[in-house]
Amino acid sequence: MNSGYDLWHSTHQDSPYFPDKKTPYLLTIHDLNFLWEKSGMKLSRRLKRLEKRIGKATAVVFSSEFTRQTVLSHTSLAENIPSEVIYLGVAPIEEIVPETPKVLPSGPFVFSIGVIKPSKNFAALVEWMAHMPDLNLVISGNADQPYADMIRKRIVELKMEDRIWLTGEVGENEKAWYYRECEAFVLASKLEGFGIPAIEAMRLGKPVFVSNLTSLPEVAGEEAFYWKNFDPEEMKNVFEEGMNLFSRDPDKKDRLCRHALGFSWEETAKNYSVLYQNLLKH
Structure with a gap:
């Protein structure tokens, strides 16, 4: 199409729209999670579609170095295509007025949030809870998929209906309440292109426990505590040691906040502005 623009920026790798060949085209790639979620012809088609978009790009931005390395190892990203990492910003959740949610845990709890699908690995948190008798778990996110049904079934089997809650999707104010009131934020995800919830929790000075997979170590940094595997007993040990260190x-808390403040939309916008100006010079 004849864009009529000086610069065209596709802010997501799946955007179906392209400018004409004369218009500089910037492509942002957030993740390649489909590499682990698709197989066969579906995977092949997704990769070819992505390579087509990359081939049209004047420059490519990645949301994490992990995503950049993943793209480099699975596509023919030409060396002469400029690329860089620009981290996402995280909104100031500390400025959101918390609202008491409809689902209230009955005691001290840890909080997790995300799309409830296998790659997020919420099942590992449920199994871990069986080893944490004095702690409750709140999981927020869409709860209408088969994986969520499997989670519910396992909760019943473990007789933990009074300790683990799937709230469904929550609004920003309710989410802010869970972040503020939880003992810690937990994320056992196997696939992340970035990891916004971990940074949201850090902005409130909460201890953060995440898996050491994909982009999470890069984004959560040295201030997070890491699960190296999903054995419930080892997860328990890491959590108890981390909470002990946190309390002493x-x-x-200040270091957690400072780390999280490095991921601001102002910084993201500044980095993109510099890139836009450089692209417009050529």
């Missing part, structure tokens, strides 16, 4: 370190 008076500066930990």
Whole structure:
């Protein structure tokens, strides 16, 4: 199509729209999670579609270095196509007025949030809860898929209906309440292109426990605590050691906040602005 624009930016890798060949085209790639979620012809088609978009690009931006390395190892990203990492911003959740949610845990709880699908690995958190008798778990996210049904069934089998809650999707104000009131934020995900919830929790000075997979170590950094596997007993040990360290370190909350503040939309916009100007010069 004849775009009539000086610069065209597709802010997601799946955008079906392209400018004409004369218009500089910037493509942002957030993740390649489909590599682990698709197979056979479906995977092949997705890769070819992505390579087509990359081939049209004047420059490519990645939301994490992990995503950049994944793209480099699975596509023919030409070396002469400029690319860089620009991290996503995270909204200031500390400015959101918390609202008491409809689902209230009956005691101290940890919080997790995300699309409830196998790659998020919420099942590992449920199994871990069986080893944490004094702790409750709140999971927020769409709860209408088969994986969520499997989670519910397992909760019943473990007789933990009074300790684990699937709230369904929640609004920003309810989410802010869960972040503020939880003992810690937990994320056992196997696939992340970035990991916004971990940074949201850090903005409120909460201890963060995440898997050491994909982009999470890069984004959550040195201030997070990491699960190296999903054995429930080992997850328990990491959690208890981490909470002990957190309670004995008076500066930990401040360091968590400082780390999270490095992911602001102002910084993201500034980095994109510099890139836009450079592309417009050529």
